[in-house]
Amino acid sequence: MLLLSSDGSKTKTVVQKDAEFDVTYNDTVTSDNQIIYAFNHTVSRNKTEGVRVTVDVLSEGAESSPILFVVRQKQAVLSFQVPLILRGLYQRKYPYAHVGRTLCQPPTRSLTETQYFFVDVSTLSSLGTHYQLRISRVDSFTLHTDKKFSFTASPSQPQYFKYVFPDGVDTVIVKVNSEMTFPCSVMSIQDIQCPVYDLDNNVAFIGMYQTMTKTAAITVQRKDFPSNSFYVVVVVKTEDEACGGPLRFYPLRPDELIDAGNRSKTLDVVVSPAISSDVYVMGMLFCLGIFLSFYLLTFLVACVENKRSVDRPTVPGVTPVSPYEYGSFVTDKRTVSSLSLSLRLSERSLESVAGRSRQESLSSIEEDDYDTLADIDSDKNIVRTKKYLCVSDLARKDKRVLSKKYQIYFWNIATIGVFYALPVIQLVITYQTVVNVTGNQDICYYNFLCAHPLGNLSAFNNILSNLGYVMLGLLFLLIVLQRDVIHSRALDRNDLNALECGIPKHFGLFYAMGTALMMEGLLSACYHVCPNYTNFQFDTSFMYMIAGLCVLKLYQKRHPDINASAYTAYACLAAVIFFSVLGVVFGKGNMVFWIVFSVLHILATMLLSTQLYYMGRWRLDSGILRRIVYVIYTDCIRQCSGPMYIDRMVLLVMGNIVNWSLAAYGLLKTPNDFASYLLAIAICNLLLYFAFYIIMKLRSGERIQCMAMVCILFTAVVWGFALFFFFQGLSTWQKTPAESREHNRDCIVLSFFDDHDIWHFLSSIAMFGSFLVSVCLVCACTVDEDKAGDHSVMLIEFK
Secondary structure, three states, rough: OOOEEOOOOEEEEEEEEEOOOOOEEEEOOOOOOOEHHHHHHHOOOOOOOOOEEEEOOOOOOOOOOOEEEEEEEOOOEEEEEEEEEEHHOOOOOEEEEEEEEOOOOOOOOOOOOEEEEEEEEEOOOOOOOEEEEHHHHHEEOOOOOOOEEEEEEOEEEEEEEEEOOOOOOOOOEHHHHHHHHHOEEEEEEEOOOOOOOOOOOHHHHHOEEEOOEEEEEEEEHHHHHHOOOEEEEEEEEOHHHHHHHOOOOOOOOOOOOOOOOOOOEEEEEEEEEEEOHHOOOOHHHHHHHHHHHHHHHHHHHHHHHHHHHHOOOOOOOOOOOHHHHHHHOOHHHHHHHHHHHHHHHHHHHHHHHHHOOOOHHHHHHOHHHOOOOOOOOHHHHHOOOOOOOOOHOOEEEEEHHHHHHHHHHHHHHHHHHHHHHHHHHHHOOOOHHHHHHHOOOOOOOHHHHHOEEEOOOOOHHHHOOOHHHHHHHHHHHHHHHHHHHHHHHHHOOOHHHHHHHHOOOOHHHHHHHHHHHHHHHHHHHHHHHOOOOOHHHHHHHHHHHHHHHHHHHHHHHHOOOOOOHHHHHHHHHHHHHHHHHHHHHHHHOOHHHHHHHHHHHHHHHHHHHHHHOOOOOOOOOOHHHHHHHHHHHHHHHOOOOOOOOOOHHHHHHHHHHHHHHHHHHHHHHOOOOOOHHHHHHHHHHHHHHHHHHHHHHHHHOOOOOOHHHHHHHHHHHHHHHHHHOOOOOOOOOOOOOOHHHOOOOOOOOOOOOHHHHHHHHHHHHHHHHHHHHHHHHHOOOOOHHHHHOOOOOEEEOOO
């Protein structure tokens, strides 16, 4: 016993006791006395034992004058008060009278060493506070590989354990699971150093951490921990708001202490070795092998078609048609039909063709100056408003003019891609740096059960699987380039089939589609560097581009003169992306936004319908309302007459029904994932117009050739499987990170790729197949001789 004098008038009694492990000490402390418990234990370099301090305050009203416990060790000091006051949102205060803490174990260099530590107990309460103190050993403090360990934790009784990397293992994955959704908890990985941050208010100070409800998983690499070991820390939070749970106590009175109730949670932890470097190599080879096989298959098809072109008999006086331009998806019957038609047209066409100079510079050509038929001879309003239209009616402009017009699509999207991708790459690198520096793994919504790091990247497999978009986009560009070269050579030698037969061939939109597919792969990879709701637009922007370009290409096939210019098309797509950003930022639960968007969606649908129905021969000016009233009076009131263009009207009515329904769904349901909702609108319109295109081909007497049908069926099947894997939903940023992790699943292919990676593989193949279908539909056109008109382009247009 030692008497200490503080100011000459008061003395304070300090009592030191030699204490033992696993003994419960019941004592009372006041402001006049201080109790010190002295402990000693033997530590070994080859064996680590945890030491746990458990304290209970038995006196009532201890919140006003809590007891202070200070644990003094050789290289660390731990202090806490009991009752322990933990704060939540809006400064809510939760008292905990039962506290349990694990002491930090500093490493020892000796084989064995006796270490001493002291527990100081003091308070400022003059009435005295009764408490219980117990120091115990944690025999299962060290975790073993692939061995599950169960434990219980609470906000005032956090738990942490040590794991040492075994020889030959450089990467492990730490999984913590629980049968209970709530209370919300945090799993943290920290280096072996003191102090260990194991409370709700400081667990995020160091190391890697993530919130959890039922599951959490963190991949840990040996290179990040010089001591070849780390702590697994599990903390139960004071409130569940971070995990998507409700706030139980609201509103509150200032400085009111709130009873949190029972927030104990039973969990289990297991540490398993992650994949080896051989699996990384196998995954990369697997990915490359799949998509290189498409290059090989394309090469073989090209060789076969080239051989068929050499062996195909020719008609004297007519240049043979290159089958890779026309015959890769066309039967011999089609070729013979084309040749016989060419013979019948040669006499009338060669004179006009021979005099046409195709070496003229395109730089001086203006679109408005070149109509095959001068405006003074036939007004466009007369030609384009005929009841029965042919392609020849909508292909009057000079081919060189249209070729120049559609090449702008490619150059514009290439420019857009560069300017869009560079800041995106810079931003996602910053995201990854923030994740690595702060350790906050709630920033990115990975599938943590199948997230394989490489270098500074946290989920390399999700990035690698996007390689298919880039490789298949490049392959599509090569196919289009070859067709473009063959077609140009046919024009140079005045091939009648290239000059006068079939629908007009322009490759600019095909180049733009291939570039968009490559950019989709690049930006999807950027998104998966750190997937979350703020950068989801990176993954969807070029999806909108692809859907828009596919619709434009289908429309351009039969409407080359009146198809939208690149500037108009990209301006509209920019507006779509603009609304996508607004929807992600402001659309969640904002009824005003949904009303405005739905109204604009319906107005845009009506304007586009009018543009398509009248083939652009209408004006949006101050007299539009007067003309609408006049049409309603003459066609509906004065006399009931049906629409002039019935097939066109059917398409537009169906399109309006679909779009009005989607607008109503968005207004009523207000889905949280606005970007996916907007993409669904684009895909529905694309599928609707594609179905209409196929139906009208058949109605017009055209045939869908065997290879084109095979491509359509193959693409449909692949899309079906791709969508199956897409809807598995391995993560979702519509929920909190902890709730998202409940959807995480293990890898399913080579222990390297998960369901979403398979979606990347299949969707890239399906998009490539969809592009090939578009090419096939150009090549698989037949000429119905009975429907031939005076113009050499004779395919009947949709009515």
